[in-house]
Amino acid sequence: MIEIKGVTKKYGNFTAVDNVDIRIPRGSFFALLGPNGAGKTTLIRMLIGLAKPSTGEILINNMKVHRNNNKLKKMIGIVPQYTNLDKELTVRENLIFSAKIFKIPRRKASEKIDQLLEFVELKEIEDRETNKLSGGMKRKLMIAKALINDPQVIFLDEPTVGIDLNSRRKIWDILKSMKKQGKTILLTTHYIEEADYLCNSVSLMNNGRIFYYDTPENLKRLLGEYTLEYFNQEDKTEYKYFESMEEARIYSNNIKTEFTIRKTTLEDVFYNFTNRKVI
Numbered sequence: 001m002i003e004i005k006g007v008t009k010k011y012g013n014f015t016a017v018d019n020v021d022i023r024i025p026r027g028s029f030f031a032l033l034g035p036n037g038a039g040k041t042t043l044i045r046m047l048i049g050l051a052k053p054s055t056g057e058i059l060i061n062n063m064k065v066h067r068n069n070n071k072l073k074k075m076i077g078i079v080p081q082y083t084n085l086d087k088e089l090t091v092r093e094n095l096i097f098s099a100k101i102f103k104i105p106r107r108k109a110s111e112k113i114d115q116l117l118e119f120v121e122l123k124e125i126e127d128r129e130t131n132k133l134s135g136g137m138k139r140k141l142m143i144a145k146a147l148i149n150d151p152q153v154i155f156l157d158e159p160t161v162g163i164d165l166n167s168r169r170k171i172w173d174i175l176k177s178m179k180k181q182g183k184t185i186l187l188t189t190h191y192i193e194e195a196d197y198l199c200n201s202v203s204l205m206n207n208g209r210i211f212y213y214d215t216p217e218n219l220k221r222l223l224g225e226y227t228l229e230y231f232n233q234e235d236k237t238e239y240k241y242f243e244s245m246e247e248a249r250i251y252s253n254n255i256k257t258e259f260t261i262r263k264t265t266l267e268d269v270f271y272n273f274t275n276r277k278v279i
């Protein structure tokens, strides 16, 4: 269980994270969505003990997060936004290095590394130098690295950014298997369909504050389950949201241009939210 209690982070007079309160139950897959500069990375940095809240506190499995909490460090895995791999080492050597940091005995580490390399489908290229890997392969290796200590809680900051569609889907499968294993996962992402597909709860963050926190289904229901989309006479796309298909159809009778009626997506919720319209 992750408990974020009244957490604020200030840089001088600027408030990057503003009084955030969230409880993430054990075994849930939680997404933090928000535009650039919303405060997502700052919040993650506080969650992993890299930054200290100005006020408030964070507990993971009832333990207070702070930089020197080594017991806690053993329980969490981190996939940061930027690569944390040693470019000079091979795929396998990177994992050996991580295992050494956690003081995992050699034989046990070797078994664990074999298992992780199979899991992220990098076994065949375990001897390849890391600087010769594609972006998607590097991400998979970073996920394996985060799992070396068998953590119960995993933080991923934009795990699929800049990766092609096929690799992204492979990473989604890896993340889904992690969810199935009962791990508590928190991820930030700009790909809304990623949050919709993977997560059982989503929060929308902007200007350091959490505005909505619910299941993707409930967030869509909040807006209206059906979306009527049309290109208006001023050459702008209009979106109208309705509780039923019937209501959308009735409204569409007055529209003179082409339109579509479709199910509301999490992207609609996000668009609506970040354009500061009232839901």
Ligand SMILES: Nc1ncnc2c1ncn2[C@@H]1O[C@H](COP(=O)(O)OP(=O)(O)OP(=O)(O)O)[C@@H](O)[C@H]1O
Pocket: 011, 014, 016, 034, 035, 036, 037, 038, 039, 040, 041, 042, 043
């Ligand atoms: N060390 C710092 N000193 C001053 N301001 C900072 C610092 N770190 C972050 N900020 C500011 O805090 C705000 C939130 O930044 P943060 O990186 O958390 O956003 P984000 O939601 O992760 O954005 P992105 O999606 O672009 O990664 C931004 O306005 C940023 O400029």
